[in-house]
Amino acid sequence: MRFDLVDLRLFLHVAEGGSITAGAARAHLSLAAASQRIQELEAALGAALLVRGRRGVQPTPAGEVVVRHARALVRQLAHMEAELAEHAGGLKGQVRVLCNTAALSEYLPQVLAGFMARHAGVDVDLEERPSFDAALAVRAGAADLAIVTDTVDLSGLQAYPFRRDRLVAVAAPAQARRLLGEDVTRPGATVGFSRLADVEQVGLAGDSALFRYLARQAEQSGRLLRARVRVRSFEAVCQVVAGGIGVGIVSEPAARRCAQAMDLAVIELADAWALRRLVVCVRSLDELPRQAQLLVEALRAEWVG
Numbered sequence: 541m542r543f544d545l546v547d548l549r550l551f552l553h554v555a556e557g558g559s560i561t562a563g564a565a566r567a568h569l570s571l572a573a574a575s576q577r578i579q580e581l582e583a584a585l586g587a588a589l590l591v592r593g594r595r596g597v598q599p600t601p602a603g604e605v606v607v608r609h610a611r612a613l614v615r616q617l618a619h620m621e622a623e624l625a626e627h628a629g630g631l632k633g634q635v636r637v638l639c640n641t642a643a644l645s646e647y648l649p650q651v652l653a654g655f656m657a658r659h660a661g662v663d664v665d666l667e668e669r670p671s672f673d674a675a676l677a678v679r680a681g682a683a684d685l686a687i688v689t690d691t692v693d694l695s696g697l698q699a700y701p702f703r704r705d706r707l708v709a710v711a712a713p714a715q716a717r718r719l720l721g722e723d724v725t726r727p728g729a730t731v732g733f734s735r736l737a738d739v740e741q742v743g744l745a746g747d748s749a750l751f752r753y754l755a756r757q758a759e760q761s762g763r764l765l766r767a768r769v770r771v772r773s774f775e776a777v778c779q780v781v782a783g784g785i786g787v788g789i790v791s792e793p794a795a796r797r798c799a800q801a802m803d804l805a806v807i808e809l810a811d812a813w814a815l816r817r818l819v820v821c822v823r824s825l826d827e828l829p830r831q832a833q834l835l836v837e838a839l840r841a842e843w844v845g
Contacts (some may be wrong), residue, residue, distance in 0.1 A: 545617070547581050548610040549573055551589065555607050556682050559596040568832070570631075581606075611681040618829040632661035633831040638674035639666065641750035642705045642791040643818055645774050645844070648687065655838045662831045670749040675683035684832040687693040689816040700818040700836065701843040705751075706792040707814040709736055709807040710777070712784045716805040719787065729776055730810040735763050740786035742777050754789060757813060778802055 546567075550586045554574070564574035576757070578587030582589050589603035599607055621633055629785060641649060645667070652664060667732035669677065678686045679696055687702055688694075711719070719739050720731060743765075744751045758765035769780050774794035781788045782802040795806045808814075818840045821826060828836070 544577075544581075545613075547577050548606070548613060549579055551581060551603075552610050552682075553605055553613065554578065554590070554597060555599050556605065556677075558598070560590075562596075614828070615681065616754070620743070621829075631831055631834070633829055634663045634665055635685070635686055635829070635832045635835050636665045636683045637667070637687070637835070638669045638677055638683045639749075640671045640674065640689065640746075640753070640818070641668060641744060641748050642707075642816075643703070644668050644689040646705070646791050646793045647703045647818065650676060651838055651842060653753065655835055661830065662835075664835070666747055670752045674749075675821055678823060681823065684828055685820055685822045685836055685839075687818055687820055690727070690819045691816065694819070694821055697821040697823060698825055700840045701820045702818045702820050702839050705816050705818050707809055707816070708792045708795050709787055709789050709790055709809060710725050710781050710795050710798070710804050711787045712782055712803060713805045714779075715787070716807065717782050720807075728808075730808045730809045733757060733765070736787055736789070737761060737763040737765060740768040741766060742771070742780045742786045742788040743768045743770045744774075744777065745772055748772075749791075755781065758809070774798070778804060 550563055550567045550569065552689050553566040554560050557563045557566060560574055560578060561571055567574060569577070578590065585602065585606075587602040588600050589606055590597040591600055591627060618633055621684075648666070649719045652666075656662065656664065658717060665814040667683075669686070671686075674683070674686035674688050675694060675697065677683045677690045689705075690699065720735060743754070746767075751765075751770075755765045767839045768786050771777055775788040775798060778795065778798035780786075781803065782804050784797075789809070792806075793805070798804060799806050820836055822832075825833060825836060
């Protein structure tokens with residue numbers, strides 16, 4: 541039985557994306573061509589590989605077998621390509637990275653810029669995911685590495701400290717005084733998330749890692765987090781909040797930066813979970829392609845203890 545690497549990579553993209561449309565886009569194929577390739581792969585194997593439903597597709601038990609072995613093959617091929625590239629005059633390849641909202645917005649861009657300037661032949665496939673989902677994906681071999689909070693289950697993974705990140709609340713000063721009381725606008729004031737959960741929120745879009753993280757925190761305290769306005773970046777949250785609409789929760793570096801240009805009150809959260817340590821997690825550093833190992837090294841160098 542012969543396998544086409546293009547088909548195997550496509551099938552991985554479909555399985556990870558949850559739909560043939562998403563897989564086709566990542567594989568740079570038309571939907572019709574991707575569907576035809578999947579059908580031909582199923583015919584060649586004599587087994588259905590996907591369960592098709594209204595919300596997308598999922599691998600069948602046979603499909604899970606293909607996913608497991610295809611990931612191993614693609615990973616080994618990436619190793620070979622990287623080692624050969626070093627002999628051919630420059631490192632080449634791709635690194636798949638998953639990360640949470642704070643890492644994507646505040647901490648990764650500068651590190652990636654320096655890394656990619658040093659390694660012009662390396663591409664980075666970067667995707668935002670909640671920390672829990674990102675760790676699962678790395679454990680399953682669906683990504684080379686992830687940047688997550690160390691509060692998630694990291695069993696079976698190697699983890700290296702990257703950055704500390706604090707979540708804070710932002711509000712227009714008048715709005716903060718009206719909704720939360722005079723004390724929260726003074727320097728050093730803190731507020732519990734339970735006091736904010738019932739206040740109209742300006743949040744990141746519902747598919748963002750941070751919004752889902754905050755929604756879980758609200759749910760644990762018996763509340764339903766409601767965002768009156770949803771936007772796509774920390775800066776946009778701060779801009780809307782500065783206009784007097786609700787309260788936002790963002791990473792502290794973004795809040796402090798925006799407060800220099802906007803009329804914002806930055807309020808520390810009293811909850812222990814608001815102070816987080818971001819870590820880089822991998823299944824096995826030694827088994828990563830060389831380009832991924834180098835990126836992990838660059839990320840680890842950012843930790844200051």
